Amino acid sequence: MWEEKLKIYDQLVAKCHRFKRKGKTVPYTSANGYMFSLLNKNGEIGIRFSKEVQEKYIKEFNSSIYRSHNAVMKGYVLIPDDMLHDLDNVANYLNEGYDYVMDLEPK
Template identity: 70%
Template sequence: MWIDKPTLYDALVDKCPRFKRKGKTMPYTSANGYMFSLLNKSGEFGIRFSKEVQERYIKEWGTTYFKSYGATMKGYVLVPEKMWADLDTLVKYLNENYDYLMSLEPK
């Protein structure tokens, strides 16, 4: 099944009023000086988490670290395609991460 991921990413971020989508060709979100979600050119979606949460979600979701341009993005977890069907759950993860980043010292 083909999914228009840029449109879906926009719909996901639109459900999160505390932050906005950025980037023209590679959509991303950022807060407090930290990028925390990204849609790469391959249409893969990654969310940044703290080290502890990152390891838990990799196991829970049955996934791996997120890569962009062939490089592993430190702190990012690849969101499995099966999870794209539930935007409300993804909103929960984005908001959880936003709260975490807002607790850090601004960059």
């Protein structure tokens, strides 16, 4: 199952040309010193947004906050599996997460 989700995550990131996937055992994307997406050990994808957008998307996606290794990931939204059938749509959200961290003060 995790390997299948890794393939989906790689396909998702490949649709976005401004950044690349990083991490061997914990795949993620980062820019400007901040991670903005992650594939956890449970095969769940999370994307980071501002607090206001996070709350909006949790409702809109009928989802929840995102956890990785039993830690709540600040600003992240769990991307439901049913959304992964339209990676072009999810890529728009991933690009939005990239834009969000690029607007933050660099680390």
